[in-house]
Amino acid sequence: GIVLGIESSCDETAAALVTTDRRIVAQRIASQDESHAPYGGVVPEIAARAHAERLAPMIEAVMDEAGLSLAELDAIAATAGPGLIGGVMVGLVSAKALAMAGDVPLIAVNHLEGHALSPRLADPDLEFPYALLLVSGGHCQILRVEGVGHYRRLATTIDDALGEAFDKTAKILGLGFPGGPAVERLAHEGDPRAVPLPRPLVDSGEPHFSFAGLKSAVLRAKESGQHRDADLAASFQQAALDCVLDRLRVALDAMEPVPALVVAGGVAANQTIREALERFASERGMRFVAPPMALCTDNAAMIAWAGCERLGQSDPLDIAARPRWPLDPEAEPVRGAGY
Numbered sequence: 191g192i193v194l195g196i197e198s199s200c201d202e203t204a205a206a207l208v209t210t211d212r213r214i215v216a217q218r219i220a221s222q223d224e225s226h227a228p229y230g231g232v233v234p235e236i237a238a239r240a241h242a243e244r245l246a247p248m249i250e251a252v253m254d255e256a257g258l259s260l261a262e263l264d265a266i267a268a269t270a271g272p273g274l275i276g277g278v279m280v281g282l283v284s285a286k287a288l289a290m291a292g293d294v295p296l297i298a299v300n301h302l303e304g305h306a307l308s309p310r311l312a313d314p315d316l317e318f319p320y321a322l323l324l325v326s327g328g329h330c331q332i333l334r335v336e337g338v339g340h341y342r343r344l345a346t347t348i349d350d351a352l353g354e355a356f357d358k359t360a361k362i363l364g365l366g367f368p369g370g371p372a373v374e375r376l377a378h379e380g381d382p383r384a385v386p387l388p389r390p391l392v393d394s395g396e397p398h399f400s401f402a403g404l405k406s407a408v409l410r411a412k413e414s415g416q417h418r419d420a421d422l423a424a425s426f427q428q429a430a431l432d433c434v435l436d437r438l439r440v441a442l443d444a445m446e447p448v449p450a451l452v453v454a455g456g457v458a459a460n461q462t463i464r465e466a467l468e469r470f471a472s473e474r475g476m477r478f479v480a481p482p483m484a485l486c487t488d489n490a491a492m493i494a495w496a497g498c499e500r501l502g503q504s505d506p507l508d509i510a511a512r513p514r515w516p517l518d519p520e521a522e523p524v525r526g527a528g529y
């Protein structure tokens with residue numbers, strides 16, 4: 191089977207064709223980093239307009255490249271949430287129109303499920319269940335992935351997401367937007383032990399993440415004028431990593447054992463974090479799986495793949511976009527992020 195995937199939930203516009211045997215047949219992606227950089231973050235109206243301008247030609251390009259007509263698709267999968275509602279609607283409405291025109295099933299995909307299943311696109315040997323660290327711009331969760339549509343959330347953040355903490359640290363250090371890759375680059379030149387920073391909630395017994403206090407500490411350390419920016423970046427990254435490993439220990443001890451530790455989402459592109467997770471997993475006798483970098487940050491291949499995993503499903507053409515859409519509806523809401 192072959193599925194067209196559409197992604198437009200944040201500031202990446204993307205379309206991709208993926209087969210059920212894990213071939214990415216064609217893909218296009220356009221980032222809007224330059225449009226949002228002057229504002230230091232994603233501006234929803236600018237994002238929605240950019241998606242509306244770019245998406246249709248992009249879909250045409252992947253279909254042309256593959257030499258396919260709409261009717262030859264097995265499904266059209268589009269992100270239906272969570273995310274910035276204007277952008278999500280642009281992608282979802284486009285998918286509905288094409289599904290109707292080609293008489294092809296529509297699959298409304300949870301963007302977080304796209305991230306959660308992306309490691310299975312890259313690795314055919316990754317089977318359910320697995321432990322997932324989902325770290326992106328808007329989310330920071332530890333989940334037990336039990337099957338398609340079956341997620342048990344063990345931890346989430348009570349304030350900022352990990353990617354958000356990277357972005358805020360980048361802002362404090364004047365590194366621009368988006369900040370994650372820039373902080374990582376600068377951290378390579380710094381000493382991770384140079385600046386004393388807190389590890390919020392570590393050893394608290396509480397399962398969740400918190401990064402707001404860490405960010406404030408980075409701000410105070412910067413304002414003190416006593417540290418090199420590279421040392422600040424490296425020390426921040428180390429503190430964040432220590433939090434992640436500690437929270438993972440708590441979550442893995444609390445869940446029924448799984449053979450693999452998997453990381454996904456934009457922050458999974460961070461090489462230092464990937465290497466530390468790989469060591470952590472091997473110490474626990476677990477296999478470690480991380481998708482290639484291009485599948486970590488937002489893309490349409492992961493949405494198409496979620497469609498492949500859900501092939502056979504057909505959502506009604508009046509299905510609504512959802513600005514909030516938890517992967518585990520039974521998880522208790524917490525402060526801050528809410529789910």
Ligand code: ATP
Binds near residue numbers: 305327328368374460
């Ligand atoms: P969500 O998936 O929660 O809706 P999003 O789609 O905006 O949020 P992603 O595209 O998955 O998020 O990830 C973007 C985030 O990943 C940004 O916060 C960015 O700073 C972070 N990021 C990207 N590369 C790196 C890196 N090398 N190191 C650390 N963080 C990174």
Ligand code: MG
Binds near residue numbers: 201202221488
């Ligand atoms: Mg982005």
Ligand code: FE
Binds near residue numbers: 305326327
């Ligand atoms: Fe994302």
